Amino acid sequence: MGAAADPPQTPGKTPGTTPDGSAPGGRPGRMRADALRNRRLILDAARDVFIEAGPDAPLDEIARRAGVGIATLYRRFPDRDALIRGVVMHTFTVLSDTVQAVREEAADPFDALRRFMHVALDEKIGAAMPALVGRVVFDDELDNARRGLGSPIEELLRDAQAAGLVRPDVAFGDITLMVIRLCRPLPAVAKLLVDDRLAHRQLDIYLDGLRSDGTPARHSLPPPLVTLADFDRIRAELHAAHEDENGSAPG
């Protein structure tokens, strides 16, 4: 912990606030206590709703679930992209801190990976994903946060593999994309069969599959082996496409 950058909330001066006081990008400059609390409620609700209904989910629903008026949501986040960006930043921040914490607390590299995945599941890292690619324009801040989360995760995995605790033929995508799958609520049935705990249970089973116990090779996994570099590549391609579309070269 410690390096969290989410709600700066400098309680003395407020150097970062824009002169017009508009708090760009939904970031809290210096806000009243209730406003700050509502901002958090909105982010939490948005995270849940985006996961359930996708990034095009109605904003009304988010406000309703957060227990605030729709005007409050629009005041804090001027448009949908600002809100998505807020959710993504928050998720990235929390999980970056988690990687750090998990390394210190864990008994061994496998345990670290295991703990991280469980926390990521609770924090619904999935919410970051849909936005991660293709939805939100990545400025430097967001891109740094992304990179700052991806690399440590890959490192976590590599350490566990180096220690011989995780099978060597799995990769970044096998970790993250499974947690994202587990994040999503099961349709309908889910709510009646206690969803959250089931996801953790299934994660435990999956973790056993990741493990390399004594047996040397078991059997080989089919492609694709998805690495962090693959994500970076995709991100870059999308970014380029976006630039093309409405960016640099004006007719």
Next chain:
Amino acid sequence: MGAAADPPQTPGKTPGTTPDGSAPGGRPGRMRADALRNRRLILDAARDVFIEAGPDAPLDEIARRAGVGIATLYRRFPDRDALIRGVVMHTFTVLSDTVQAVREEAADPFDALRRFMHVALDEKIGAAMPALVGRVVFDDELDNARRGLGSPIEELLRDAQAAGLVRPDVAFGDITLMVIRLCRPLPAVAKLLVDDRLAHRQLDIYLDGLRSDGTPARHSLPPPLVTLADFDRIRAELHAAHEDENGSAPG
């Protein structure tokens, strides 16, 4: 196969057709070849769209993806429920046949389970789920189909456990609900990182977690242990609720 009941298409007499020729519930009585083909295209498209966007997905989109006019969809399935019901029936039927086939082809009970899960993934069993509970009114036909699929699956699992090939503390829900999770396309990223193959890959990892190799207990799984009986119970409760709501006792 052989016991398939999906498109009867008796090429001689057509005893099941309703006198008014309306083909109730979207079932094909005796149709022209192109109509039958379109019906199938619609079902496939509907399955995909329901999985991606949930059971409230716009019907326009389904028609578009099936490559037919919207009128064609409405002619075949008078309303949304009829369409959902059609998708569910089709999925149940295909998978019931699969259980049978898999038993015969498989090398051992674990292999049978493994094969079944992969086919279920390809057939997008997930499409059946959202409807399974809470969306569609279950008549006897649908309920029989459901039961006719659930029991064989549970049996498949029990056999593999009896043979000592699958850890004894997993249950029905650990099989089916994971396949359902894997069915759903990952948001955004997915399409760019070859989704379908990744799901099969992750399923293989999960299967390794289900396996009980030499080690006697590994570690215990957290609750909930979800059985087929749990599904039945939920289904019954929802059915009762539905009856209450607009059924027998008119205020």
Next chain:
DNA sequence: AGTTAGTGGAGAGAATCTCTCCGCTTCTGC
């Protein structure tokens, strides 16, 4: 080749969603 089941698409009406405006409430500094 004639008959008829089947087809696509435009469009009316309904439902939903976005986003702003304005009067009221709650915090904060004194």
Next chain:
DNA sequence: GCAGAAGCGGAGAGATTCTCTCCACTAACT
């Protein structure tokens, strides 16, 4: 406490999307 300002909720206009029908045309069976 009190004044002032920051924040709040919700109604509602306008735009968008979705449902479902009608009708002129096409292609499959006999």
